[in-house]
Amino acid sequence: MSTIQYRVSELAKRFSLEFKGDGERIIDGVGTLSGAGPSQLSFLSNSKYSAQLATTRAGVVVLNSDAVASCPTAALVARDPYVAYAHIAALFEHLPAAPHGIHPSAVVATGARVSATASIGPCCVIEDGAVVEDGAVLGPHCIVGSHCTVGAQSRLVARVTLVTRVTLGKRVLVHPGAVIGSDGFGLAFDRDHWVKLPQLGGVRIGDDCEIGANTTIDRGALDDTVLEEDVRLDNQIQIAHNVHVGAHTAMAGCAAVAGSAKIGRYCMIGGNAGVLGHLEVADRVTITAKSLVTHSIREAGEYSSGIPLQENRQWRRNAARFKHLDELARRVSALEKDKTDD
Amino acid sequence: MSTIQYRVSELAKRFSLEFKGDGERIIDGVGTLSGAGPSQLSFLSNSKYSAQLATTRAGVVVLNSDAVASCPTAALVARDPYVAYAHIAALFEHLPAAPHGIHPSAVVATGARVSATASIGPCCVIEDGAVVEDGAVLGPHCIVGSHCTVGAQSRLVARVTLVTRVTLGKRVLVHPGAVIGSDGFGLAFDRDHWVKLPQLGGVRIGDDCEIGANTTIDRGALDDTVLEEDVRLDNQIQIAHNVHVGAHTAMAGCAAVAGSAKIGRYCMIGGNAGVLGHLEVADRVTITAKSLVTHSIREAGEYSSGIPLQENRQWRRNAARFKHLDELARRVSALEKDKTDD
Amino acid sequence: MSTIQYRVSELAKRFSLEFKGDGERIIDGVGTLSGAGPSQLSFLSNSKYSAQLATTRAGVVVLNSDAVASCPTAALVARDPYVAYAHIAALFEHLPAAPHGIHPSAVVATGARVSATASIGPCCVIEDGAVVEDGAVLGPHCIVGSHCTVGAQSRLVARVTLVTRVTLGKRVLVHPGAVIGSDGFGLAFDRDHWVKLPQLGGVRIGDDCEIGANTTIDRGALDDTVLEEDVRLDNQIQIAHNVHVGAHTAMAGCAAVAGSAKIGRYCMIGGNAGVLGHLEVADRVTITAKSLVTHSIREAGEYSSGIPLQENRQWRRNAARFKHLDELARRVSALEKDKTDD
Structure with missing residues (x-):
């Protein structure tokens, strides 16, 4: 569907990013680290996904300087890879042209x-x-x-x-x-x-x-x-x-x-x-x-407010106690008082 | 935009309200106590806003009999100023006429x-x-x-x-x-x-x-x-x-x-x-x-149900305890029993 | 409005159900046990409504084998009466035919x-x-x-x-x-x-x-x-x-x-x-x-998560205690420790 294409070096220039690796590579779309192919650009911004970098088949990855060494393909180095990716990805969005009038x-x-x-x-x-x-x-x-x-x-x-x-x-x-x-x-x-x-x-x-x-x-x-x-x-x-x-x-x-x-x-x-x-x-x-x-x-x-999720039977017991929480607190105070009085 | 106009005395008559002050004043709209100008009507129904009455520039204020003495401008006195205001304000709503058919x-x-x-x-x-x-x-x-x-x-x-x-x-x-x-x-x-x-x-x-x-x-x-x-x-x-x-x-x-x-x-x-x-x-x-x-x-x-809002770190500690509230209550019962047994 | 009609025996055959009682009865609609009339079909799937069975005026009732004996009218016996009812009721839905094109x-x-x-x-x-x-x-x-x-x-x-x-x-x-x-x-x-x-x-x-x-x-x-x-x-x-x-x-x-x-x-x-x-x-x-x-x-x-509903004043007291639940738990631990230390 797409005929939008950019060289890696063009993307680097357009968004003032440094690139490593093959600047001549043609990019025609974007994808996830695990899903992108050789003509697609991906990004790494969340360290949870670092492990996926080693095996990515993406043509180029937007990442920060710490991750460059681990990148098996071309890289675009950004201070904030997620922001840089957002700008680049916009190039590949096909919005049907709206006719004037x-x-x-x-x-x-x-x-x-x-x-x-x-x-x-x-x-x-x-x-x-x-x-x-x-x-x-x-x-x-x-x-x-x-x-x-x-x-x-x-x-x-x-x-x-x-x-x-x-x-x-x-x-x-x-x-x-x-x-x-x-x-x-x-x-x-x-x-x-x-x-x-x-x-x-x-x-x-x-x-x-x-x-x-x-x-x-x-x-x-x-x-x-x-x-x-x-x-x-x-x-x-x-x-x-x-x-x-x-x-x-x-x-x-x-x-x-x-x-x-x-x-x-x-x-x-x-x-x-x-x-x-x-x-x-x-x-x-x-x-x-x-x-x-x-x-x-x-x-x-x-x-925040609210209560953490629990298995229902356990939750029921706790929730039932909540209805008497004030009384429970008073009972604790009474015990403390008894203690002091001892 | 508006050409809807009423005299204060006309509004009083129409809604069976008593008026104090200048009955000839022309009113062409409504506004808040702090925002209304001399040709606008405002209202005081919530005592939280009483302080704004002294400095209002409104042409007339709908209020109850207790507040009349503090009103620096014309007043329309109503048993329930909010209800009276609702009725009056409806006069100033511009609903475009819907054509039949x-x-x-x-x-x-x-x-x-x-x-x-x-x-x-x-x-x-x-x-x-x-x-x-x-x-x-x-x-x-x-x-x-x-x-x-x-x-x-x-x-x-x-x-x-x-x-x-x-x-x-x-x-x-x-x-x-x-x-x-x-x-x-x-x-x-x-x-x-x-x-x-x-x-x-x-x-x-x-x-x-x-x-x-x-x-x-x-x-x-x-x-x-x-x-x-x-x-x-x-x-x-x-x-x-x-x-x-x-x-x-x-x-x-x-x-x-x-x-x-x-x-x-x-x-x-x-x-x-x-x-x-x-x-x-x-x-x-x-x-x-x-x-x-x-x-x-x-x-x-x-x-009601639900939990009051707290700063997140504090809330986390309390929410974590909720998951063991039943156990806590049992521990209190045990302490009480020990006490009795003493 | 409806001219859709089925004999009880036809419904039994169509949905592979056993019937008891008058198979010739004509059914032209569905209704609740309490609301259905003699030409309507109803169902009993929730035992909460069992008491309504005795007095139903429905022409036929879809129910399971346990309930047949208590049914004062014709019955269609189903393993899962609710599912059987869902299928039968669909016959009586009037969806206006959508014109092609x-x-x-x-x-x-x-x-x-x-x-x-x-x-x-x-x-x-x-x-x-x-x-x-x-x-x-x-x-x-x-x-x-x-x-x-x-x-x-x-x-x-x-x-x-x-x-x-x-x-x-x-x-x-x-x-x-x-x-x-x-x-x-x-x-x-x-x-x-x-x-x-x-x-x-x-x-x-x-x-x-x-x-x-x-x-x-x-x-x-x-x-x-x-x-x-x-x-x-x-x-x-x-x-x-x-x-x-x-x-x-x-x-x-x-x-x-x-x-x-x-x-x-x-x-x-x-x-x-x-x-x-x-x-x-x-x-x-x-x-x-x-x-x-x-x-x-x-x-x-x-x-589950969440808190049971209570009358507001009571709830307020409990909710206020929730804000100090962690502290309460610590106080209980202290009492227990004191006990052990005794």
């Missing part, structure tokens, strides 16, 4: 403004007051609601919905099924029934953010919900209204942040972790998978 | 019945035997499957899918990506493989319910899955087949209810909380975020 | 290959290099991306998105909102920002798999994400890149599996359970609801 099946309101260099796919719907900037690509079935803006070079892969008052920065990548700008969940209880609070804010997504498949980001009640630049959200994440996420923070699949929480910069939120509403989380905080943040976190560091 | 790009089966006062947006698909009642609004990309009914004045914001045998009451609001009436997850294990159980029931959603973005509600295996009136579901909630949710119950984002569970009226289910299958939860039960309901709950009250 | 509103690329016996619904988009095989049915709003294949007799109910390099086997059933083949979440941290790793692999789904509503399955980074045959996924499940799921494994709603984890055959993963990345789970492992798999599991069996 609007597919005939798309429905574009007369009050919408779509750049001539944007690409609007089949069955897209662009509503009044929406703006799609230069080079933006909308795959099939995207909906850009009223007063939404898709920034330059952004890409909505397919079936993305921007409801209303959503602004995407430049180079934002949104995966299928994501819903951005839906109503925040705001309710007032009036004696015996709920009254809905209108959600009058919007959503602002910074440059270079990525939003995963089926992720939902609600618009603010009064002010906006905000993701600063380079925020990376995996699939099925829920961001409630008026949340603020600092730049370069990444969240793994199924994480959820409740209303008006403020997450710092450079945080890492683990899979299915949760943050309660109105809390603040400092910069450079890591939350491990499935933990629930129940109070504000003022200091960088790693935080 | 069927968009030319929509696909409506000849056997479907669509009211002349309904609005069917671009690329909607209405299948045979479906009914869309008076004043219902379907945004772009909605699918109304066979034998589904969308009740009067209901609104499917965009890209909502009703699969089959789904009945929505009146004034139901459904957000993008929601799937209602998908197959329940019913399987029988036949020696070495799974056999699917056909899902022959439907879904009934009561009047005034709200269903969040990317929420899924499966149809029943034999009987229907039911949400009574005024049930409020946030985003990414999963309701399995044959679940029954009582009136006025609200669930926060990512909650999940397993098959045939029966949740009472006026319950509050926290974010990412879960309810196991076939359980019953009484009326007026609150489940805190991320808790798992593992047994039926017979009495109103607040219920 | 491509709906005029669908957009099919010239480079796509669609079988003449396939059915492509309204607003579907089939991209270049995609293949739809014999008898496959795509409901409205499905997207089949470049280099995706929909196997023979597979059914995409509605609004399913296959992004790229996705291969579905035969008879695969995918529910609305599912996204298969979205980018895996691969990022390298380059000093002060994220660099995306291109996701160059695909997804392979085996024969007879079922994928729930709004479930997401990412494509692999280099190799493929794989579901072997007869894997059953409920709604809102997240399968990350390069996960491998063994044949006949079933996962309940909202479960999530992180990158490169390998799940065995015949596993049962409970609702909202999680598996961390790069772990291995043996065959025939059951994980209970909301548990987090934090280490590889080498042996078949049932595994």
Whole structure:
């Protein structure tokens, strides 16, 4: 399928890396250390895989200077092999070119403004007051609601919905099924029934953010919900209204942040972790998978909640004891007191 | 953008509130206490924000009688300021008027019945035997499957899918990506493989319910899955087949209810909380975020499970001890017995 | 609505079951023991419902030989009544016949290959290099991306998105909102920002798999994400890149599996359970609801984590003690040491 080809020496030059071995070798793809063939490039960044280096059949391996001596094939030497590999691998990605212009099946309101260099796919719907900037690509079935803006070079892969008052920065990548700008969940209880609070804010997504498949980001009640630049959200994440996420923070699949929480910069939120509403989380905080943040976190560091997995019968006995843990602690205190009284 | 304007005295009259201060002041929007300007209305319902009242620049503030004296601007006095604010704020919401009729790009089966006062947006698909009642609004990309009914004045914001045998009451609001009436997850294990159980029931959603973005509600295996009136579901909630949710119950984002569970009226289910299958939860039960309901709950009250968040190193030590909690309890019992034997 | 009818004796013959009682009785539907009427078939497979047998008004009941004597109506005797019922009930499912051919509103690329016996619904988009095989049915709003294949007799109910390099086997059933083949979440941290790793692999789904509503399955980074045959996924499940799921494994709603984890055959993963990345789970492992798999599991069996639900005040006291559990254990050790020293 591929006709993309680079010499090892060309890759070294392009990414300012040193190379060892056969610089003339032709590379036409990438692969794992164990799976790559002689025309493919691989990488070693995790020492767990060091043993695979000896037997790799890859044409060239990206690795750090410590590993060069053990490399049986050509090598590209990088300070951070994983980052260097990420840049190189991008050369070998086949993204079908998106044709400029609007597919005939798309429905574009007369009050919408779509750049001539944007690409609007089949069955897209662009509503009044929406703006799609230069080079933006909308795959099939995207909906850009009223007063939404898709920034330059952004890409909505397919079936993305921007409801209303959503602004995407430049180079934002949104995966299928994501819903951005839906109503925040705001309710007032009036004696015996709920009254809905209108959600009058919007959503602002910074440059270079990525939003995963089926992720939902609600618009603010009064002010906006905000993701600063380079925020990376995996699939099925829920961001409630008026949340603020600092730049370069990444969240793994199924994480959820409740209303008006403020997450710092450079945080890492683990899979299915949760943050309660109105809390603040400092910069450079890591939350491990499935933990629930129940109070504000003022200091960088790693935080956890939850219980380790055990064989079910053993776990049942321990879990049953948890229900009386306070009593157990009191009994220990009593024993200590007895001891002292002796 | 807005040209909606009310005098303070008009708002007081319309919502039967007392006003203090300048009744002639013109209000054209709403905002937070700290952000609202002189032509905007704000509210004080949470005493945490009392300090902001002194310095607010809002044109008028909705508050209760205790706070009137501290209000530096016009005031609207309400028994429940949050509820009063919800009603007033709705006046300032700009919902683009939905045109009556069927968009030319929509696909409506000849056997479907669509009211002349309904609005069917671009690329909607209405299948045979479906009914869309008076004043219902379907945004772009909605699918109304066979034998589904969308009740009067209901609104499917965009890209909502009703699969089959789904009945929505009146004034139901459904957000993008929601799937209602998908197959329940019913399987029988036949020696070495799974056999699917056909899902022959439907879904009934009561009047005034709200269903969040990317929420899924499966149809029943034999009987229907039911949400009574005024049930409020946030985003990414999963309701399995044959679940029954009582009136006025609200669930926060990512909650999940397993098959045939029966949740009472006026319950509050926290974010990412879960309810196991076939359980019953009484009326007026609150489940805190991320808790798992593992047994039926017979009495109103607040219920929780889970572990508090801690710094990771500290947490690891405690979590490791949990694996031997039963043994620890036995050791305490032994010490107590020794004591008694002394 | 139904005109599907079978005599009890016909059902017995068709499914090789013994019958007792009136073989001439006409059956035109199925129902629960408590709800079925005289022309409906019901079943008893769970002894919890035995008491309902005495008063059932069903025309015939599928049950095992032990229960025949207690059955007040005609009976079909099966080794596994639930499996037999699953097969019989399928006769009474009304799936609207899908017309062969491509709906005029669908957009099919010239480079796509669609079988003449396939059915492509309204607003579907089939991209270049995609293949739809014999008898496959795509409901409205499905997207089949470049280099995706929909196997023979597979059914995409509605609004399913296959992004790229996705291969579905035969008879695969995918529910609305599912996204298969979205980018895996691969990022390298380059000093002060994220660099995306291109996701160059695909997804392979085996024969007879079922994928729930709004479930997401990412494509692999280099190799493929794989579901072997007869894997059953409920709604809102997240399968990350390069996960491998063994044949006949079933996962309940909202479960999530992180990158490169390998799940065995015949596993049962409970609702909202999680598996961390790069772990291995043996065959025939059951994980209970909301548990987090934090280490590889080498042996078949049932595994759990988590804490039982309690009334909130009681829970708070116990949870507070958990934060000092390590210290408590040390105090118990000290008491034991004192005892020994005595």
